[in-house]
Amino acid sequence: MTTTKRPGRWAWVKWLFILPIAIFLAVQAYFFVQIWWWVDHNPTMTAFMRQQQSAMREKDPNATIRQQWVPYERISKNLKRAIIASEDANFSEHDGVDWDALEKAFERNDKRGRITHGGSTITQQLAKNLFLSGSRSYVRKGQELIITYMLEALMDKQRIFEIYLNVVEFGRGIYGAEAAARYYYRIPAARLGAAQAAKLAVMLPNPRYYDAHRNTSYLKRRTGIILQRMGSAELP
Numbered sequence: 001m002t003t004t005k006r007p008g009r010w011a012w013v014k015w016l017f018i019l020p021i022a023i024f025l026a027v028q029a030y031f032f033v034q035i036w037w038w039v040d041h042n043p044t045m046t047a048f049m050r051q052q053q054s055a056m057r058e059k060d061p062n063a064t065i066r067q068q069w070v071p072y073e074r075i076s077k078n079l080k081r082a083i084i085a086s087e088d089a090n091f092s093e094h095d096g097v098d099w100d101a102l103e104k105a106f107e108r109n110d111k112r113g114r115i116t117h118g119g120s121t122i123t124q125q126l127a128k129n130l131f132l133s134g135s136r137s138y139v140r141k142g143q144e145l146i147i148t149y150m151l152e153a154l155m156d157k158q159r160i161f162e163i164y165l166n167v168v169e170f171g172r173g174i175y176g177a178e179a180a181a182r183y184y185y186r187i188p189a190a191r192l193g194a195a196q197a198a199k200l201a202v203m204l205p206n207p208r209y210y211d212a213h214r215n216t217s218y219l220k221r222r223t224g225i226i227l228q229r230m231g232s233a234e235l236p
Contacts, residue, residue, distance in 0.1 A: 028146060031131060031146075031147055031150060032150055032154075034130075034131075035130075035147070035150050035151055035154050035155070036154055038130075038155075038163065039154055039155055039159065042069050042163075042166070043130065043163060043166075043167060046129050046130050046131075046167050047129070047130060047131050047132060047133070048128065048129040048130075048132075048133075048167075048169065049065055049067070049129075049167070049175055051133060052065065052169070052173070053065050053173070056172070056173060063173065064173070065173045065174075065175055066173055066174050066175065066179040066183065067166070067167070067174075067175040067176045067178075067179050068176060068178040068179055068182075069166050069176065069178070070166065070176075070177065070178045070188075070189055070190075071162070072158060072161070072162040072165070074178075074188070074189065074190045075162075075165050075177045075178075075189045075190065076177075076181075076189055076190055076191065076192035076193075076197060077235065078192050078193060078194045078196070078197035078198075078230070079165070079177055079181075079189065079192050079197040079200060079201070080161070080165070080233075080235050081197070081230040081231075081233035081235065082194075082197040082198045082200065082201035082226055082227075082230050082233075083122070083165070083197075083201045083204070084122070084233040084234070084235070085201070085226050085229035085230050085232070085233040086198075086201040086202055086204065086222075086226045086229075087121075087122055087125070087201065087204060088121045088122040089229075089233070090121075091121065091122050091123075091157065091161070091234075091236070092157055092234045092235070092236050093234075094121060095149075095152055096121060096123040096124065096148040096149055096151065096152035097121060097123075097124065097145060097148060097149075098121050101120075101121070120144075121148070122160070122161065122164055123148050123151050123152060123160055123164075124144055124145070124148045125164065125168070126151060126160060126163060126164045126167070126168075127144050127145075127147035127148045127151060128140075128144050129164075129167055129168065129169075130147070130163075130167070131143075131147055132144060132147075156236070157236030158236040160236075161236050165177045166178075168204065169204075169207050169208075170183070170184075170200060170203060170204070170207050170211075171183065171184075171203070171207050171208060171210075171211030172207075172208045172211050172212075174207070174211070177189040177192075177200075180200055181196075181200075184196075184200065194227060194230060195223065195227060197230075198223045198224075198226040198227045198230065199219065199223045201226055202219055202222045202223050202226055203219070
């Protein structure tokens with residue numbers, strides 16, 4: 001008479017380690033393939049857009065986002081320079097992560113006992129917008145870093161910036177440079193002047209708030225600072 005050998009305790013322990021690792025690797029493979037596809041294909045809806053559209057539809061079932069893709073060459077250099085000056089002055093030089101900025105953000109967060117600063121580069125912001133939620137945690141930050149290095153490995157800086165310019169949030173339901181230029185100034189993104197571009201760039205950290213509060217003293221003061229810095233911004 002033969003007996004069936006049951007899996008021992010250690011077999012189950014082994015699978016408790018293997019399964020999460022397998023799931024993690026599968027998720028990273030999905031991100032990698034998706035980014036590879038976007039090297040020469042334009043994204044449509046990002047994860048962040050879907051999340052925000054869903055939130056908007058809780059109040060208005062017919063709500064929809066505004067976004068119109070335009071190629072890199074049809075976006076004003078003023079806006080490109082303004083965003084780099086405001087968001088990521090070393091964009092053309094770093095490998096996707098500004099470690100000095102991250103360290104400073106960690107120190108500020110540690111003092112406050114909560115995550116209030118991200119220290120994110122343009123590439124990191126794009127990683128979050130493409131795939132992740134708007135929540136703040138160190139686990140999400142870790143995933144953001146992995147995606148950031150995938151973007152930098154597969155795309156050149158100009159392609160990263162082109163996608164960013166077309167999907168970044170500029171206001172409630174307003175995504176990308178073209179939609180922002182038409183929403184705020186009724187002109188195409190190619191025609192944005194220096195002052196207009198600087199103001200849009202300053203709105204980026206909190207676009208829905210500044211959409212509703214367009215003439216705050218901080219917005220005016222910061223816009224003036226970015227105008228002064230735009231001349232030294234290096235474009236990819």
